[in-house]
Amino acid sequence: MALEFMDKISKYLPSIQGPKKPLSLREKMYWTAGILVIYFLLYNTYAIGVNQQDVTQPLLQLISIIFAAKVGSLITVGIGPIVLSSIILQLINGSGLIKLDLTETAQKSRFQALQKLSAICIAVIESVVFVLSGYVPVASPSLIGYVILQLAIGAIIIIFLDEIMSKWGITSGINMFIAAGVSYAIIAGTVSILIPEAAAAIAAGGAAAPANALLAFGPLIFAFVIFLVSIYAYEMKVELPLSFEQLRGVGGRLPIPFLYVSVLPVILASSLELSLTVWFRFLAGVKGNLASVAKFIAYYQSVGGTQTLSGGLVYLISPTFPLPYSAPYGIGGYGAYFTYLATHTSNLFLPWGGMVLVPEWVHVIVYTVVLLILCVIFGKFWIEMTGQSPKNMAQQLGETGWQIPGFRRDPRVIENVLNKYVPTITVLGSLFVGLLAAIATLTGAIGTGMGILLTVGIIYMLYQQLEQENLYDTYPILNKITK
Numbered sequence: 206m207a208l209e210f211m212d213k214i215s216k217y218l219p220s221i222q223g224p225k226k227p228l229s230l231r232e233k234m235y236w237t238a239g240i241l242v243i244y245f246l247l248y249n250t251y252a253i254g255v256n257q258q259d260v261t262q263p264l265l266q267l268i269s270i271i272f273a274a275k276v277g278s279l280i281t282v283g284i285g286p287i288v289l290s291s292i293i294l295q296l297i298n299g300s301g302l303i304k305l306d307l308t309e310t311a312q313k314s315r316f317q318a319l320q321k322l323s324a325i326c327i328a329v330i331e332s333v334v335f336v337l338s339g340y341v342p343v344a345s346p347s348l349i350g351y352v353i354l355q356l357a358i359g360a361i362i363i364i365f366l367d368e369i370m371s372k373w374g375i376t377s378g379i380n381m382f383i384a385a386g387v388s389y390a391i392i393a394g395t396v397s398i399l400i401p402e403a404a405a406a407i408a409a410g411g412a413a414a415p416a417n418a419l420l421a422f423g424p425l426i427f428a429f430v431i432f433l434v435s436i437y438a439y440e441m442k443v444e445l446p447l448s449f450e451q452l453r454g455v456g457g458r459l460p461i462p463f464l465y466v467s468v469l470p471v472i473l474a475s476s477l478e479l480s481l482t483v484w485f486r487f488l489a490g491v492k493g494n495l496a497s498v499a500k501f502i503a504y505y506q507s508v509g510g511t512q513t514l515s516g517g518l519v520y521l522i523s524p525t526f527p528l529p530y531s532a533p534y535g536i537g538g539y540g541a542y543f544t545y546l547a548t549h550t551s552n553l554f555l556p557w558g559g560m561v562l563v564p565e566w567v568h569v570i571v572y573t574v575v576l577l578i579l580c581v582i583f584g585k586f587w588i589e590m591t592g593q594s595p596k597n598m599a600q601q602l603g604e605t606g607w608q609i610p611g612f613r614r615d616p617r618v619i620e621n622v623l624n625k626y627v628p629t630i631t632v633l634g635s636l637f638v639g640l641l642a643a644i645a646t647l648t649g650a651i652g653t654g655m656g657i658l659l660t661v662g663i664i665y666m667l668y669q670q671l672e673q674e675n676l677y678d679t680y681p682i683l684n685k686i687t688k
Contacts (some may be wrong), residue, residue: 215318221365223372230375230671237374240366241385246385247279247362254348255341267480268340270390273382277342279359281335282387284379286327286360287367290320292473296590321364328360338486346366376670377393382665387656394651395425423539423547425652428657431641435661438637440462443626447602448610452473455585461626463634465591466584468658470635471642474579475524475589475655482523490534500554516552521563521571529649542649573643577636584635588627595623 645654
């Protein structure tokens, strides 16, 4: 299936025209700044009819970080539809269900049109799910349709802002929105929560005042540590020597980074866990014979008029933990937080009747183990589906004339060498990002581990891209040669 039907549909889809000539770095910076201004206006504008006071659950804040969104605002859905449509279509194309050569202009245009159409459809569906599931509390039932419409329009605007950024800005909109959202969360959290907490601890006086003030900055300290560890991890790599068969003396190195699949495993794993939490919200109202099964899967309690996940299998694998901040932003500091982890229990209703009290430390272990397992599964799955497996890499190297010194120029030989490194690095890298994300979640690091990992990766890539752009500006002739 080559998606010929998209030729007619694409005529009715709005599209953003790219620049007719290469833009200078300064022009791209101006466009990027303008798009970020629009993004933050949408970010800080709540949809009319939303009850803002009820949008305070820690889980919602985690969703906001991952999808560069703000639950209750016009961009409640964030970049979720763009990411989900891209992942689904890339996997479908990689599996061979649709056969497209993305190096061909016509087929690439069809693929991009299908991706945009699917993103718009997912944006509408997710807007409905967020409102009807109760994650976006509506002030009055009569406003439900109006709120859904606003969220859908906001999500569609983000889709086109991403397209504008990709064509006119310095990087893709997804990258910039995530980095901007995480940076904003860190700055806003520090200014509005941590500094007042530290000031209150000092004002209280006593011998423990300095320690309490320092402890108040714990989430920021953990975020900084994770930031440094992430930078170090991005620099780690194994380099294999390469030689070019037809030109003696010409060689190079094939870098296999420790984060070979970047943070994609933890993105997919966390997205799956959070999606289950959102979708199973509908089980909260199940009654009759299926009620016991529904409670076993996901048990919701009404807290302040809002249905909150508080038990069941979905709860055990979800990152549903209180924040270690002072009230009203969190549970009351790290002391109260660790006491909660040691003493709190959740309800696990059995399908055949009865109930088991599950300690919160079991929740910590189950969440971490399941996250690590999912990260490894998605990491191995991703390299197979996206052509990053040793076999595909060996074929690409062989076709371009590269070989490993001391070995025959045979793709099977190169594949055997790569098999000694790629699978192991994929597993270790997937475990690393999963563990780092879990530690950040459990310690309440501002920005979350995955958000910080993403931001570090984006900034690192952006740095390399800006260096290249600066080179193009310095030597304009390169535009004619390479573009």
